[in-house]
Amino acid sequence: MTEDEHSRVMSYLRRVRRGLVGLPPADRDDIVEELRTHLFEEIGEQRDAAAALDAFGDAATVAAEIVERRVRPDGDAAVREASPARRYAAWATDVVVGFGPLILVPTLLGSVGPALGQFGDRETLPIWLLLAEKATTALQWGSVAESDLTIPGWQWLMLAALVAWAGSYWFVARRARSASAGMWMAGLRAVRVDGDRRVIRERDIAAEPTPERIAARRWWILLGAIPAGCLCILLTLFYLGAVIGMFTDAQLDPTSAVHAVPSLPDIEEDDRRLAVLFDLERALALDDHEAARDLCALQAQEDLDRLFARRAQPDWERPGAQSRPGWYALVDSAQVDGRMLWRETEVVIDKQVRQNGHTYEESYLITDIVFGEFEAP
Amino acid sequence: MVGAVSRGNDRRAAADNLGSWSTQLRKGVVELMILLLVRQRALYGYAIVRELKQRGSLVAGEGTVYPVLRRLEADGLVSASWSDEGPQGARKYYRITREGESFLRRAWAEWTAVAEAMGDLHAEATTDEADEGDR
Numbered sequence: 001m002t003e004d005e006h007s008r009v010m011s012y013l014r015r016v017r018r019g020l021v022g023l024p025p026a027d028r029d030d031i032v033e034e035l036r037t038h039l040f041e042e043i044g045e046q047r048d049a050a051a052a053l054d055a056f057g058d059a060a061t062v063a064a065e066i067v068e069r070r071v072r073p074d075g076d077a078a079v080r081e082a083s084p085a086r087r088y089a090a091w092a093t094d095v096v097v098g099f100g101p102l103i104l105v106p107t108l109l110g111s112v113g114p115a116l117g118q119f120g121d122r123e124t125l126p127i128w129l130l131l132a133e134k135a136t137t138a139l140q141w142g143s144v145a146e147s148d149l150t151i152p153g154w155q156w157l158m159l160a161a162l163v164a165w166a167g168s169y170w171f172v173a174r175r176a177r178s179a180s181a182g183m184w185m186a187g188l189r190a191v192r193v194d195g196d197r198r199v200i201r202e203r204d205i206a207a208e209p210t211p212e213r214i215a216a217r218r219w220w221i222l223l224g225a226i227p228a229g230c231l232c233i234l235l236t237l238f239y240l241g242a243v244i245g246m247f248t249d250a251q252l253d254p255t256s257a258v259h260a261v262p263s264l265p266d267i268e269e270d271d272r273r274l275a276v277l278f279d280l281e282r283a284l285a286l287d288d289h290e291a292a293r294d295l296c297a298l299q300a301q302e303d304l305d306r307l308f309a310r311r312a313q314p315d316w317e318r319p320g321a322q323s324r325p326g327w328y329a330l331v332d333s334a335q336v337d338g339r340m341l342w343r344e345t346e347v348v349i350d351k352q353v354r355q356n357g358h359t360y361e362e363s364y365l366i367t368d369i370v371f372g373e374f375e376a377p
Numbered sequence: 378m379v380g381a382v383s384r385g386n387d388r389r390a391a392a393d394n395l396g397s398w399s400t401q402l403r404k405g406v407v408e409l410m411i412l413l414l415v416r417q418r419a420l421y422g423y424a425i426v427r428e429l430k431q432r433g434s435l436v437a438g439e440g441t442v443y444p445v446l447r448r449l450e451a452d453g454l455v456s457a458s459w460s461d462e463g464p465q466g467a468r469k470y471y472r473i474t475r476e477g478e479s480f481l482r483r484a485w486a487e488w489t490a491v492a493e494a495m496g497d498l499h500a501e502a503t504t505d506e507a508d509e510g511d512r
């Protein structure tokens with residue numbers, strides 16, 4: 001047999017193997033090996049490869065007939081397709097396997113963050129909430145670039161990996177193979193009969209000895225798939241609610257969406273911080289440096305002087321303060337060389353405990369002032 | 378001229394139908410043929426195809442034998458085992474099982490009954506034809 005003939009036969013056998021998809025892998029190997037022996041013997045004895053392959057018949061037809069004879073119950077009776085319940089169970093499992101990580105992994109990381117002592121760190125919030133916050137901030141400011149929220153690189157990498165997994169599982173791996181994870185669990189196989197893709201029960205593929213309980217053994221996967229699926233559904237609803245809440249609520253902080261109803265102490269704390277901010281605004285308006293100093297902790301005194309100097313520049317207008325829970329900023333604007341510039345002064349206000357004689361008193365003080373300047377969108 | 382072309386097409390169509398019918402008939406009885414062959418001695422796929430071809434093109438296409446062999450094996454009517462003796466690698470030998478023997482007996486009885494009935498029918502038809510010719 002020439003090299004060319006050998007490669008023609010091997011190519012023919014590869015086509016047969018493709019057509020046998022759906023049969024158990026061991027069966028496929030067995031069939032292809034038997035056909036290979038037949039063709040090699042025939043070519044070795046008397047014929048050239050083209051004539052032998054021609055006499056054998058079209059590869060796809062031979063494979064289809066082998067599959068059909070294995071799955072058709074008797075004679076011309078119709079091929080028994082798997083029940084809708086079984087197929088739905090397989091589909092639902094595939095949804096969990098393919099798309100579940102998109103919900104579960106960010107949630108898990110968001111839970112691991114607090115466990116590692118990073119409770120309240122916005123970096124570990126699920127990326128869906130961070131993206132929603134960025135979108136809502138962009139809507140408010142008119143540009144994504146103006147959002148002060150930066151999503152960490154590892155969150156983007158994780159999202160890319162999860163999307164790649166979902167896409168490759170759902171659209172490539174699940175379709176290229178005769179049985180996805182869900183189908184394997186439900187004891188199903190996809191085969192081609194009469195040119196159509198049919199999903200049948202694995203036990204309906206004729207085999208000797210008959211595999212009596214071939215599928216029943218795999219239902220244990222449901223022990224994991226059902227709770228994971230329920231968790232995915234609940235988390236999806238939760239995130240949807242949180243994201244919708246962010247878009248509809250005036251408050252754009254994702255933590256406020258996660259904890260939909262703020263507690264009374266939280267409200268009081270924010271009110272007290274806002275009161276400090278308003279006092280600062282009034283002191284700045286009245287150019288009352290002393291009153292402003294009383295509002296600042298020691299470490300912020302230098303920043304306060306800089307703030308007074310900055311606010312004294314005559315070209316800058318003072319539209320006022322921007323605030324949302326946990327974040328306060330004084331905003332100025334000016335026209336410089338025909339460009340609109342914005343100047344943002346972010347004020348950090350924290351609870352401080354001061355000793356007064358033998359007693360301690362709590363007060364809210366400015367602990368840090370951060371300056372930023374950028375071109376208006 | 379048009380009528381002659383039409384008659385030609387009809388004849389070709391009839392010949393094609395006969396070919397298709399013949400293929401279907403062979404496909405229908407190929408299980409029986411294979412069981413009869415492997416009842417005598419264990420045979421591998423290529424040998425079965427060769428036997429069937431030598432006995433008057435009983436096989437519709439070489440590739441059609443393997444699907445049947447696979448189904449017979451899956452149904453437990455034949456058993457199979459690999460042997461290393463072939464010149465081009467291992468051969469898979471098939472032999473009839475007890476269930477296969479039982480199936481073959483019943484199938485053969487069925488085949489004989491059909492063949493006898495067909496023979497009787499054909500004899501009657503040819504006798505009637507001859508009588509009409511005499512009249």
